[in-house]
Amino acid sequence: MEYRLKTPLSEEDVRKLHVGDVVYLDGIVYTGRDEVHIHALEGLKEGKKPPVDFAGSVLFHCGPIMRKNEEGNWEVVAAGPTTSSRMNSLEPEFIEKFHVRAIIGKGGMSQPTVEAMRKHGAVYLSLTGGAAALAARGLKTVKGVEWLEFGMPEAIWIIVAENFGPLLVGIDSHGRSIYSDVGKSVEEKAKIVRKKLGI
Amino acid sequence: MDMKVIEETVFRLLADASTGVPPDVKEALTEAYKAADNDMVKMNLKAILQNIDIAMGERRPLCQDTGVHIFFVRGNIKLLDSISDFEETIKNALERATKEVPLRPNAVHPITRKNPGNNIGVGLPHINYIPTDDPWLEITVFPKGAGSENMSFMAMLTPSQGLKGIKNFVLDCVIKSGGKPCPPTIIGIGIGGTSDIAMHIAKESLLRPIGDRHPEKDMAKLEEELLNAINELGIGPMGMGGSPTTLDVHVEYAYCHTASLPIAVNTQCWTGRKATARIRESGEVEYIKPERRR
Structure with a gap:
């Protein structure tokens, strides 16, 4: 199935998705990787809220290349996962x-x-790694940036996406993960391969 | 040698390596797309090929992770009047490329994680010198992204583990890596030497073109055997199943101590990014494009 979804996403939006479905997104997407995870969770222990509201959000594991254009606005140069x-x-x-x-x-x-996604209603969308120039085409405008002090790759970039995809559902909210499916099948195939190699 | 020529050349190499893939890699990826036998493989490889066209057309980085910068300088080092001037020139070109291409500022202090913003810090960029008697200087820019570099492995096997131990180790590494290094990958394997030599030659082997076989028959056979074995695992592009998992496997070896058997695996992502130019004393510059070997 193919879906076009608008952010913020509801639980219903994501519960209908299954591994192998294709998704295109419109609306706000937040980037966040190592430092964002570390600092948002650390802050929470001290009762501090992160600078953006992640409820219903799409979190993009991405450390983009951004550039300020002549008008002084940020624009996306390259932004793959x-x-x-x-x-x-x-x-x-x-x-x-x-x-x-x-x-x-x-x-x-x-x-x-995978378990947290099943329990709380969330999905994992795979974007082709390294395809950052292609991805930039679906990331139209940069609305803002927070935590830029962690450096360009580690900041929270607030980006407006338009027809952003194709994104493949890799982990759904029903406990299925293509990565664990592939992992199991690789283990089986590895037995045959090892036998062939005489190891 | 004129430092201005070197700076311009290195700048262009940095831009070329970041905004395009070498012809051998593009050919191998196109072949893989044509041979794709499932939708998910096709979709990922199609995105990869589209991305290459956009990046090369717009001179835009292929991947947001433009890597850390490793250089190989091969040739007549005597053509350089001063090594410190040369290294300063490389840093100038890298700083400019970071601003103008632009490249992502990736180099940080390993503990404080402080980012100076210009891809330059203690130990980076890293320059390897390979002195020869050739009448030129050949500079290769080899940007290494973290997704693939984080999938580096080395072990000190015992001599009794032998060739079987080597094959087993390589398979384990590729399985452990899964989709993390952005397959279809290129796998560099260093056998023998010492711990550092093994990893160094594994990385250096990634400079060889796709399809290039080791000149020694036994090593060439090992490369082919491992390439076929890895592709039978079915990890597939982005670790989502299918084939190919790897575009090529390159093996290099060095003699080692009678009591040891070092082995190293260094992984390269599907971009196979690198760019090389040969500079002659006259200032003439030739850009070298690797061709797919059969």
Whole structure:
């Protein structure tokens, strides 16, 4: 199935998605990777809210290249997904505490995140890694930036997306993950391959 | 050698390496797309090929992770009047490219994570010198993104583990890497030497064109055997299943201590980014494009 969804996303929006579906997004997307996860969760312990409201949001694991144009406004130069597994240890809590509905990344995430997505109603959308010039075409305007003090790749960039995709549902909110499916099948195939190699 | 020529050349190499893929890589990716046998593989490879066209057409970075910068300088080092001037010139070109291409400022202090914003810091950019008697200086820019570089592995095997141990280790590494290094990857393998030599030659092997086989028969056979084995695993583009997982496997080796068997795996993402130019004493510059080997 193919869907075109508008952010913020509702639980209903994401519950209807299944592994293998294709999604195009319109609306606000926030970038956030290592430092955003670390600092948002640390802040929460001290009772501090992050500078944007992640409820119903799409969190893009991305450290983009941005440039200020002649009018002094930020624009997206290149913005592909980063390796999501670096956020494996922090993501379940991030989803639970901030009510993120979709994560865009590459390479997939581990079982605790799959479980958090099932429990709280969220999905993982895969964008082709390295295809950052193509991705930039769907990221129309930069609305703002927070936490730029962590550096360009680690800031929260507030971006307006338009027909952003194709995004493939890699983990759905029903406990299925294409990455764990592939992982299991790779383990099986590896047995045959090892036998062939005589190891 | 005229430092102005070097600066302009290095600047262009940095831009070329970041905004396009070498012809051998594009050919291999196109072949993979044509051979794709499932929708998800097709979709990912189509995005990859479209992205290459957009990036090359608009001189825009292919990937937001423009890497950290490793240089290989091969040739007659005596053509340089001063190594410190040369290194300063490379840094100037990198600083300019960071602003103008633009490249993402990736270089940070390893502990404080402070980012100076220009891709320059202690130890970066890293310059490898390979002195030869050639009448030129060949500069290769090799930007290395973290997705693939984080999938680097090395082990000190025991001699008794032998070739079987090597094959087993490589398979384990590729399985562990899954979709993280942006497959279809290029796998560099360094066998022997010492711990540092093994990783160094693994990385250096990634400079070889796609399809290039090791000149020694046994090593060439190992490359092919591992390439086929890896592609039978079905990890697939972006780790979402199918084939190919890897465009090529390159093996380099060095003699090692009789009591050790070092092995290293260095992974490159599908972009296979690199750019090379040869500069002659006259100031003549030739840009070298690697061709797909059969």
